[in-house]
Amino acid sequence: MDIGINASTDAVGSGSLSGNHSVSSRASLIFALGFGAALVVWHHFFVASPKNGDAKEPPVSRTLIPIFGHLLGFYRLGVSYMETLRRQTSWPAYTMKILNMKTYVVTSPGLSHAALRSRQMSLEPLSATVAARMLGLSKSANRHLGVDQNGKFIGSDALTERRLEFTRMLSTGSATLEEPSRVASSAVASSVNLVGTDWQSRDLFKWLRDVITMGTVAGLYGPKNPIALDPSLAEDIWIFDENQLRLSMWGVMRKWVAPAGVRAVNRISAAFETYVQEGRHQFASEAVKSTIASVLGRGIRPNDLARLEVFNISVATVNTVPTTVCMVYNILANPKLHAALRDEIKDVVSEVESDNSNKKMQIDISAATKTLPLLVACYQEALRIGSTPTCNRAVLKDTVLEDPESGVNIFMRAGGRVSIPTFMLHSRDQIWGGDATSFDPWRFMPGGAAADTKGRAREQGFVPYGGGVHLCPGRHLAKTEILASGVLMVMALDFRAERDGDHIEAPAYEGSTGAKKPIARTVRIRRREGWEDVEWSVKI
Numbered sequence: 277m278d279i280g281i282n283a284s285t286d287a288v289g290s291g292s293l294s295g296n297h298s299v300s301s302r303a304s305l306i307f308a309l310g311f312g313a314a315l316v317v318w319h320h321f322f323v324a325s326p327k328n329g330d331a332k333e334p335p336v337s338r339t340l341i342p343i344f345g346h347l348l349g350f351y352r353l354g355v356s357y358m359e360t361l362r363r364q365t366s367w368p369a370y371t372m373k374i375l376n377m378k379t380y381v382v383t384s385p386g387l388s389h390a391a392l393r394s395r396q397m398s399l400e401p402l403s404a405t406v407a408a409r410m411l412g413l414s415k416s417a418n419r420h421l422g423v424d425q426n427g428k429f430i431g432s433d434a435l436t437e438r439r440l441e442f443t444r445m446l447s448t449g450s451a452t453l454e455e456p457s458r459v460a461s462s463a464v465a466s467s468v469n470l471v472g473t474d475w476q477s478r479d480l481f482k483w484l485r486d487v488i489t490m491g492t493v494a495g496l497y498g499p500k501n502p503i504a505l506d507p508s509l510a511e512d513i514w515i516f517d518e519n520q521l522r523l524s525m526w527g528v529m530r531k532w533v534a535p536a537g538v539r540a541v542n543r544i545s546a547a548f549e550t551y552v553q554e555g556r557h558q559f560a561s562e563a564v565k566s567t568i569a570s571v572l573g574r575g576i577r578p579n580d581l582a583r584l585e586v587f588n589i590s591v592a593t594v595n596t597v598p599t600t601v602c603m604v605y606n607i608l609a610n611p612k613l614h615a616a617l618r619d620e621i622k623d624v625v626s627e628v629e630s631d632n633s634n635k636k637m638q639i640d641i642s643a644a645t646k647t648l649p650l651l652v653a654c655y656q657e658a659l660r661i662g663s664t665p666t667c668n669r670a671v672l673k674d675t676v677l678e679d680p681e682s683g684v685n686i687f688m689r690a691g692g693r694v695s696i697p698t699f700m701l702h703s704r705d706q707i708w709g710g711d712a713t714s715f716d717p718w719r720f721m722p723g724g725a726a727a728d729t730k731g732r733a734r735e736q737g738f739v740p741y742g743g744g745v746h747l748c749p750g751r752h753l754a755k756t757e758i759l760a761s762g763v764l765m766v767m768a769l770d771f772r773a774e775r776d777g778d779h780i781e782a783p784a785y786e787g788s789t790g791a792k793k794p795i796a797r798t799v800r801i802r803r804r805e806g807w808e809d810v811e812w813s814v815k816i
């Protein structure tokens with residue numbers, strides 16, 4: 277284009293330039309067509325062909341658009357794109373090829389468990405390289421994570437050490453789990469106790485999001501945490517989450533491709549850097565205190581530590597929030613269920629102490645599995661359909677795994693990735709006894725399709741917290757906080773739809789690139805009638 281304009285305006289050499297231009301543009305056209313045809317043939321035979329290198333390797337999923345087809349699919353449909361590809365094959369897994377990277381997407385329950393438990397696969401190389409690309413860490417911090425100057429994982433025990441420490445500190449029965457669980461539940465109770473006696477309109481998702489985020493962060497990072505000082509940072513956690521894919525894919529170009537994501541990382545990490553420099557982490561949970569001490573002990577600068585905390589804080593909130601929102605919304609949308617829960621929970625409510633102005637009531641969730649089976653079933657059902665984490669693994673060595681359902685052996689090549697989108701297992705009618713997309717807690721009650729006769733949740737195909745050595749270390753804390761939120765919302769508050777005469781509807785979701793986020797809806801909320809003067813707390 278530029279050559280053409282220059283040629284016609286160049287009085288001296290316009291003719292020859294012009295002539296050269298038409299010959300060169302024909303040559304360019306022929307070259308472009310030849311190159312395009314070669315690309316399509318290469319894509320067809322080497323990328324889009326359903327045949328893979330090894331006969332036992334899962335078939336390659338096809339896309340109509342060469343090279344960028346899968347990326348466009350993700351941009352358009354988010355993680356649900358993986359479900360559309362699943363329909364191309366009856367294998368328990370398929371291969372998604374993007375350039376030379378192979379991702380094995382596992383779609384059957386048995387193969388998922390086998391992959392999650394396999395010692396030939398690990399999450400760490402992926403966490404380390406993705407963190408390095410997304411967070412703008414210094415070279416020395418990348419080295420700490422085991423990432424070399426080319427962005428390649430060369431190994432480090434830093435993430436293993438953190439995982440083991442976190443898992444130990446947040447395991448059931450440990451005093452170090454009790455403290456953050458108590459603080460998180462009290463923070464939710466405090467938010468509920470602030471609700472007034474007159475009806476007020478609230479965006480239910482945003483309100484619950486902020487209540488849960490404040491609770492989780494207070495539980496982990498203590499009362500002087502950055503979000504307690506600047507609540508607007510809660511929004512940044514979600515902006516970061518929505519931009520994760522773009523941040524991780526574009527490395528140094530992320531400033532241009534995901535400016536909002538970069539701003540969110542900078543804002544959150546700046547606040548965490550000040551938090552560490554001012555020593556406010558001395559009031560944090562033991563789990564956070566010990567991991568911060570070990571990172572600083574390895575010579576990592578506070579600025580890099582703060583950037584790593586962006587990742588950690590996101591992991592701790594972006595699944596807890598959608599699970600709670602899903603549970604509360606669906607309870608409110610079903611008046612029969614709501615009434616049944618009020619009836620169940622009333623037996624664990626007791627008056628603790630009263631002064632002249634306030635009654636103090638406590639809800640005991642310490643033995644919830646026994647005393648609150650319907651609420652626990654609501655929690656399980658919300659885990660099933662309310663959050664959509666994807667478990668990822670790097671294949672460390674050539675591996676063959678058996679799919680127990682079909683008896684087929686599946687080969688996965690070293691250097692590839694494994695992706696287990698939990699929503700694909702959690703939303704299949706044949707696994708969940710029909711109508712898998714609806715919220716039906718009775719599935720998890722004794723004898724239901726998702727439980728045994730004693731009400732123990734089925735394990736096959738139910739992997740909300742992943743599995744194997746990477747099984748979510750925060751699951752016990754999350755469970756307590758979600759149950760505490762549930763009992764408080766049900767017992768302490770009344771809810772109504774925004775318009776008189778309407779019912780509160782079950783949440784509807786937009787195709788989101790990040791964690792599951794329902795379409796915004798406003799509801800009215802006030803203190804429960806007849807219980808206006810009560811100050812609530814939760815016994816965990």
Ligand code: HEM
Pocket residue numbers: 392399403439442492496591592593595596597599663665666667668739740741742743744745746747748749750751753754
């Ligand atoms: C309902 C809430 C939650 C859900 C559904 C959830 C789910 C998950 C899943 C699926 C994984 C990946 C496991 C795998 O790949 O096998 C994971 C990992 C992780 N989660 Fe959670 N999580 C929740 C809450 C939390 C909380 C509250 C914390 C923090 C206290 C937390 C901290 C972590 C960490 C640190 C990892 C990485 C583990 C590793 O590197 O091995 N999660 N979570």
